[in-house]
Amino acid sequence: MSEIRGASTRRQVLARTGALGAGIAFSGALSELFTDTAAARNLGHTGYGPLVPDPHGLLDLPKGFRYRVLSREGDRLRSGEGPVPSNHDGMTALPGRQGRIHLVRNHENRQDAKLPVPTVEGLTYDPAGKGGCTALTLDSAGKVLSERVAIAGTAVNCAGGPTPWRTWLTCEETEDRAGTNGYTKDHGFIFEVDPSDPRRTGAVPLTAMGRFQHEAIAVDPHRGIVYETEDAFLKPFGLFYRFLPEKPLGGVGSLRAGGRLQAMRVPGVADLSSVRETGAAFDGIEWVDVPDPLAAETPIRLQDFGPKGITHAQKLEGCYWGGRCVYFVSSYARGAEGSAADHYGQIWRYDPARRRLTLVIVFGPDTDVQLPGESPDNICLAPGGGLMVCEDGNGAQHVYGVTRGGEVYALARGRQAIASAATAAGGTAEEPEWGEFAGVTFSPDGRTMYVNCYKPGTTFAVTGPWGR
Template sequence: MATTRRQILAGTGALGAGIAFAGSIPDVFAGTAHAQGTGGGSGYGPLLPDPDGLLDLPRGFRYKVLSREGDAMRSGEGPVPSNPDGMAAFGDSRRHNSLWLVRNHENRMDSRAPVPAVEGLTYDPRAEGGCTVLELDRHHGVRTERVGIAGTSTNCAGGHTPWGTWLTCEETEYKAGEEGYAKDHGFIFEVGFRKEHRTVPEPLTAMGRFQHEAVAIDPSNGIVYETEDAFEAPFGLFYRFLPRRPLRGFDSLRAGGVLEAMRVPEVPDLSVVTEPGTTFDGIEWVEVPDPLAAETPIRHQDFGLKGATHAQKLEGCYWGGRSVYFVSSFAKSAEGSGGDHYGQIWRYDPEDNSLTLVVIFGPESDLDMPGEEPDNIALAPSGGLMVCEDGAGVQHVYGLTRRGTVYPMARGRQNIGTPEEPEWGEFAGVTFSPGGQTMFVNCYTPGTTFAVTGPWRH
C-alpha cells in the first residue's frame, strides 16, 4: 500500500495541525454561472450509515444505483464494463427532463469486464477501454445503456464540447505491438450519442499522442486546453490546441490544427511555486515538434533552450468565466518533482495571458481536507467544488465551499478488502445534471454508478 498523507503527517508530528489550505477559493468560481448561487453554509450535516452498505449520505439525500459492473447492459451488447471513471451529463432538448450520461471505463489489458467490441464503434479490437452511454428519464430510470466507443485504452477523464459531445482521453501512450495492442494509443476520441453526432472511432491525432487526462474548451474561440498525467519524470505538460475550424460542431476537431505546450518563463516545474496568488505574466506557448510522438514522447521532445514547463499529476481541467482552471493533484520531490504539495489549482487567463496559483494544499494540511490525492472535481450547484478522493483508506466525495469550508458529501461503504483489512474503491467522475438537481458519481471498484438527489443549495 502506498504511503498516505496521514502516515506522513503522523511521522512528522503534524497531525491535525497547520493550515488546511492557502489561497482564494472564491477566485476559482469568479465569473462562472455557479458563482451566482449562495455558496453559503458549511455542508449538509454528518453522513448517515447506509443500511444497504453502499453509500453514506447526509440526511435528506438519497441515491439510486444506475448501473453496476458485470450486469447486462440493456442494449444486449454485453456486461457493464469495469473501472468507471470520468463522466459528464448532457440535457436532451427533445425529451423534457431526460438526459444523457456518458461514462469512461479506464480499462487496460486483462480488465475484469472489458468494453464490448461493437461493429462500427471499435478502434483497436485488442484494447479493452472505452465509453458507455446511459439515457435517463426524469426519474433517473435507465432507458438505454450501450457502448459509446470501444477499443480504446485507459480512458480516464475528458471533457464536454460546446456542441454537445464528449471527448474521451486515453491516459496511456503504448504503441502498436506493445503490451498486445494492435494500434497506437494515447489519443483523444470524440463520442457522440445523438443521431446528428455519430461516433467515429478514429483518434483526433492533431491533438497529440500522450498520457491525456482532461480537456476544457474556451467557448468563445474553440481553443482546447489539455492536461497530461505522466507517471514518471519529466512529468506532464499543459497544452493548448488551436483548431483550424473552431466551433464548427462535430467536424471542428477533425480538421486538424496546431498543438502547443505552455512555457512559464523561468519556471521549469510548477511544483516549486508555493505562494497562492503568485501570478506569471507573458506566458509563452511553444509548438510541439511531433504531436504524434512517433519516436519520442512529447514531454521529452526538444522545445528549445528554455524548454516547456512541467508539473506532476496534472488532472482536472475545466472552463469557468473567462479562464481555464487545471489541477495538479500532488507533487513529490522524491519522485522527481521540484517541490512537494498535496494539490494545486491553477488559473490561466487567455485575455491577460497570465497564470495564477489560486489554491495550494500543503504538507501541513488539516486531515479533514480532501487531501488523499484529490482527483476528479466538478463545480457544485451552490458555487463550490465537489472533489473525489483517491488514496488509501476510507474514500469520500468532499465538498469545498466558496468560503473554503470542507465538508463530507458521500462515503463509500463497499468493502473490497477483508473484514480484518478493509479497503474501499476510489470515487471518480463526479458531475451534475444541467440544472444541478442531481449529482452523478462512480465508485471505481466495484464499478457502480450512482445518482444522488436531495436538498441541493443553488
Template structure:
C-alpha cells in the same frame, strides 16, 4: 491520511487555503451563499447497505454496476468507471457518457460493437446511459470501444464528449494493433455519428482531461505523467474552432505551456501566486520517435508538473489540477494537490487552491482528481489518495465539507480498502449529482436538499 483527520472530516466543514475568487463562475455575489456557518450539509450518515455515506436528507440510486447486463443487449457493463458528463436529451431526459479505464488485461472490457471499434485488441472505451425524467435508466449502450485506458475527458460546447486515453502504448505493445494515446469524440445521442476516430492533431501522450473554451474554441489538455519527466499542460488551436461534431478532425496547432523561470509547478506553494505564460509549438504531436514531454522545446525548456489531472472550464478561464508532487519521485517540491487557473485574456496562470496536511492538517485531502463546478458556484472534488475516499465540496467562500464517502470495502476487515471516486458531474438542471466509484465500477445518482 490519518484516522484522526478522517474522523474530523466526517463531521465538520473545514477551510481551504487558497484565493478562490476566480475559481467559481459568476463571482462571490452571483448566487446567495450556502446556509450554515461554514457551508456544507452536516456529518455523513453511515449507509446501512455499505455503499455510499451521505449527509442526512440525501439519498442515492445505483444506476449501473460493473458485470451487469447492458440494456442494449451488447454485453456486460464494463468495469473501471472513470470520467463522465451529463447531457440534456429532451423531455427531461439525461444522457450520461461514462469512460472505462480498462487496460489490456481488464476482466470486464467494453464490448466490441461494429462501427465503434478503434483497436480490436484494446478493452477500454465509453458507455452511454439514458435516464428518463424520473431518473430511471431506460437505456445503456456502448459509445466507444477498442480504445485503451480511457481515464477522464471533457464535454464540448456542441454537446459531445471527448474521451481521453491515459497511455502512450504503441502498436505491437500490450497486444495492441494500433497506436494509443489519443482523444476520441463521442456523440451521446448517436455514437455512430462519431465512430472511433482518433483526433490525432490533439497529440499522442497520456491524456487525462480536456476543457474547451466556449468563446474561442481552444482545447486545453492535461497530461498525467507520474514518473519524471512529468507531464505538460497543452492548448490546441483548431483550424475550425467551435465547428461542431467532427470539426476537431480538421486539425490545428498543438502548443505546450511554458512559465518563464518555473521548470516545475510544484515549486509554487503560495495560493494567489501569478505568472505570465508562453505557448510553445509542440515539435512532433504524434510522438513518432520521442514522447512529447521529452521533446526539444528550445534552450528555455518547458514547464512540467507531476500528475496533471482534472481540467474544466468555468467563468472566464480554464482550471487544471496537479494531483500531487513528491520529491522522492523527482518533483522539485512536495505538495498534496493544487488547483490552477489560466485566464486566456491576460495570458497568466494563478495558483488557486493548495490541498492537504502540508498546508494545514485540518484540510481535506490528498490527490484531488476529477473536479466539476456545482450549480451554486462551488466546486466538487473527487479524492484519489490513500485510506477512505471522499467527494468534497468547496463553497465560493472557501469552506470545505464532505459530501460523500465510499463505504464499499473491497479489502478485508483487517485491511480495508476503498476505491477512488471519479466522474463527478451534475445533471443539466442541477438537481442530481452523478459520480462513479472506480472499482467495482458503480455509477450513482445522488439527490437531496441542495442549497
C-alpha cells in the same frame, strides 16, 4: 488515475493559513474561492451536515440526501451488447431531447481488465483494446431508458471533457504503440463520442490533438480552444497543452479537421510544484508549438522545446472551464519521485485574456482518516457555486465540496471495500481500502449529482436539498 501508490493512509485537507481569495465566475454562480484554515478544519459544521452511515453499505450521505444505483459492473447492458465494463472513471451529463439526459462514462481498462468494453462493429478502434465508453440515457424522472457501448477498442480511458456542442471527448491515458501489450494500433489519443448517436462519431482518433498520456480536457466556449492535461506521475512529468482547432466551435466532427498543438511555458518556472503560495500569479504565459504531436520517435514531454525548455508538473489531472478561465489540477507532487517540492494537490487557473496563471488552491496534510482531501482528481462546478472534488488516494474515499467562502465539507463517503492484496489498490480487514470516486458531474438543471465509484464500478445518482 489509479496507479499503485505508497502505503500511507494520511488524509489531506485544505491547510494554507491566510491564503488569498481567488475571484472566479461561472454563469454568475461563483464569486470567490478560498481559503481559510479554520473553515477547513470545521468540517462537522459546514456544507450539508455530517454523513449518515448507509445501512446498505454503499454510499454515506448527509441527512436529506438519497442515492440511486444506475449501473454496476457485471450487470447486463440494456442494449444486450454484453456486461457493464469495469473501472468506471470520467463522466459527463449532457442534455437531450424531451428532458432526457445522456451520461457518457469512461472505462479505464487496461489489457488485464476484468470486464472489457464489448466490441461493437462500427464503434471499435482497435479490437485488442479493452477500454472505451458506455452511454446511459435517462428520462426526465431519472429512470434509465438505455445503456449501450458508445466507443470500444480504446485503452485506459481515464477522463476527458464535454464540448459546447454536446459531445464528450474521451482521453486515453497511455502511450502504448501497436505491437505493445497486444495492441494492433497506436494509442494515446482523444476520441469524440456523441452519446445521442455514437455511430455519428464512430471511433476516429483526433491525432492532431496529440499522442500522450491524456487525462482531461476543457473547451473554451468563446474561442473554441481545447485545453488538455497530461497525467505523468513518473519523471519527466507531464505538460499542460492547448489545441488551436482549424474549425473552432465547428460542431460534431469538426476537430477532425486538425489544428495546432502547443505546450505551456511559465517563464522562470520549470516545475509547477515549486510554487507554494496560493495567490501566486505569473504573467506573460507562453505557448510553444509541439515539435511532433504524434510522438513518432520521442514522447512529447521529452521533446526539444528550445533553450528555454518547457514547464512540467506531476499528475496533471482534472480540467474544467469556468467563466473566462480554465482550471486544472495537479493531484500531488513528491520530491522523492523527482518533483521540485511536495504537495498534496494544487488547482491552477489560467486566464487566456490576460495570459496569467494563478495558483488558487493548495491542499495540505492532516492525519484524521475520516477527513476528506487526499489527491484531488476529477472536479466540477457545483450548482450553488464552489467545487465538487473526487478524492483519489488511500484509505477512506470522499466526494467533497469547497464552498464559495472557502469551507471544505464531505458530501459523500464510499463504503464499498476493496478486498484484495494489501496495496494501494486493495486492502485487508486490518487496513481496509475503498474504491475511489471519479467522474463527478451534475444534471443540466443542477438537481442531481452523478458520480462513479471506480472499483467496483458503480454509477450513482444523488438527489437532495442542494439549495440548502
